[in-house]
Amino acid sequence: MQTTKPHAALLASPGMGHFIPVLELGKRLVSEHGFNATVFVVTTDTSLSQSQLLKKSHPIPKLLDIVLLPPVDISTLINPTTGILAQLAIMMRQALPSLRQAISAMKFCPTALIVDIFGTEAFAISEELNMLKYVFITSTAWFLALTIHLPTLDAKVVEEEHVRNHEPLMIPGCSSVRFEDTFEPVLDRNNQMYIEYIRMGVQMPTADGILVNTWQDLEPKTLGALGDKRKLGWVAQAPVYAVGPLVRPVKPGSSSDVLGWLDMQPQQSVVYVSFGSGGTLSAKQTTELAWGLELSEQRFIWVVRPPVEDDAAAAIFKTGHRSDNTPDFLPDGFLTRNQKKGLVVPMWAPQTEILSHPSVGGFLSHCGWNSTLESIVNGLPMIAWPLYAEQGMNATMLTEDIGVAVRLKSTPPVVVSREEIETTIRQVMEDKGDAIRARAKTLKSSAEKALSKGGSSYNSLSYVANDCEIRLRYIKTKAEGA
Template sequence: MEKPAHIVIVPSPGFSHLISIIEFSKRLIHHSNGLLQVTCLIPTLDSPSETSKAILQTLPSTIHSTFLPSIHFTKETQTPIAVQVQLAVTRSIPFIREALKALSSGSRLVAMVADLFASDALVCAKEHNLLSFVYFPSSAMTLSFCLYLPKLDQEVPSEFRDLSEPVEIPGCVPIYGKDLPKPVQDRTGQMYEFFLKRCEQLHEADGVLVNSFKGIEEGPIRALAEEGYGYPNVYPIGPIMQTGLGDVRNGSECLRWLENQVPNSVVYVSFGSGGTLSQDQLNELALGLELSGQKFLWVVRAPSESANSAYLNSQSDDPLRFLPDGFIERTKEQGLVVPSWAPQVQVLGHEATGGFLTHCGWNSTLESAMNGVPLIAWPLFAEQRMNAVMLNDGLKVALRPKANENGLVGGEEVAKVITRLIEGEEGREIGRRMQNLKNAGAEALQVEGSSTKTLIQFAVNLIGN
């Protein structure tokens, strides 16, 4: 009997990327009828987090995982986190080669799937004559931009943020240069150089698996499939999202508190697994929540001038001590403040949750859509501004607060937007659109749904290779 087809998965360091590609691996195995096996080779910066380890312990026996030796940067390094993540993969290539050599002696290796920021690893796939795929955990709109960027790089001599007209990405809502992903905001920097290289590598892959579905991004997905652009095959297989991590930090407290609230009355406030605010912005957000008079559940992190400072590192400071004096006491009947983490999937699925003030990370966006929760868009870094434009201008499922001349969103503006979402007709209309997205997402995941059929065909192709 022929051995099962074996694929190797390479995520990039960072919790949000790991969880998405792990969920993809689980779904791929589920739809392969036992004819596929998966090995995850996980590059690491410093040491793996306890949460990452806990996730891997829940995997089925057909998915094996190995943390590769840690790559360390000195504390004094000025290398941006996004670049460190990619360099960690590049410096892990010798370990990946070694692992592939060992696997190939006893397995029928057929393909490698690498996260976008781990695409340097695909050189190892070519060396072993494996099919090479990129797993793209963000939106189809962002993928469209990434595939379009090499051409844009040749055509536009100036900084993109200085363009007077919006960029017309095939199939997408027009977007101004200032809202393009963070790595392309300075074309002279190292981050841009690395990001452009990743976008060029997309064109070299045998295909790209994107975590989206037709019901939420019909235009971009249709454009990605059109001939004439020279794009690789694109497989829309979303929504792929976590179903709950079993982490008990603050979990039971959050859910108990929500049980005592009126349906659709609570604004959930969280900036994802890595987002942070400055001290001034933290103060204004606190003021706005208090002024709104609306119920809130706020996941607070210690402030930082770097918007993604918690992306790889857990913070040791008690974040609650950075809140304005007396805030927790004054709002104890109005809201619940929890440090660093909450069970987001369960919170968004709770009937009391009526809105989500979010950084617009794609994982959080999909989790909101699949629970029909209206949004307040507050992007911080990466491609989040692009997602915010799509959610606000394109899908019209989010309100977006306006910043003042200092770049801060003031407390009164926060209060106004929250009230509009929870109490206004505008918020109810957004809720109806979100419910439509929820239904479309559920339909895509059914046995005959577009995303399930796409993933099954992908698995069939791997098994027969």
């Protein structure tokens, strides 16, 4: 006997950058489209504790379950040079037996399996169990276009023109990708990251649909190309559904020392500085950023992570403190000089709550897509400081296409000077702030409209829900006929 509600199984790879939007997608399927949903999370020892904390600290609808799959050991399958994208792909592959076992043990087989970009090999399970299969891109439609278009290109042409000669990578109907913004796996076709990325790009169009954490008004040109058979449509065989922005909501009644400090600051006077859970700067760059913040004379909240050694990118400083309790990787006396106008927060801060606070007037960010969407839905202008992955593409889109950010001229691995940091912060908080802020607030309204009933993103998810309901009725009718 079948359940009368569609049931979505959602698979998230390790890391908050994937877990949070997948969880928010599951919550919307339950609360707005009448689904039951189960979110399966592939965990590492670190992400296991993060997932458990998030599960406890945020309200989860009754019809949504979170299942933390056991951590997988990939130590024998990687080496010190294995990139993070390849590591995530290997983790997801190794977790497939646990996923299959968990789904098979469910009372009712899910109607659909929705995976993030690293989980496309789980399509084999959906086919075995007669489930619809979808992929959820937790980044931009532009990144999706690159991902599905790259496998159609001659690898030697990409290597010769884009990698060696630094020519832009052309994507039909979309903006080209400049070499300096390129996605890291594209740079070396002999690297396992490239091999895994190409595999994902081949598998994604075989899905019953591709969901993207964006919305129509944010990326109309790219979404148009993805739906145009004369452009990218022949590559994207699966229909593309823009269902965003899906971001973690502000926790009601939140309070902390950080939020208390913000309550005492003037409106739109504070720049929030954070590079996400994976963003770490060198010791020299950390020093320059500290001086840049101080010289800008702006109020700030800075989420600081101990820097990496300049000569060993993976080694974390064993930090000490000076007499005024300033960590030894910050300029001497930094905390004392800035105690009235700045707040230094070690490792983690309640970002969603900070960005929604009326005292915050700008966001210096690595341009991770979750952070970017959190900034946009709060109508905040940004200072774009991309570090890795597709963040360079995001920064270009934010500055040149959308117009909600100012980008630093220097890019890693070049050390950004304190003078450039000071000037750019002042541009956003003073000189250009009003114009960029006005554009950001327009997009905030656009995002709210897209998610509301009858909006573009609401309707896109409704199409997915309708397909699942049709499949459920078919399976039920078939079972009754048997």
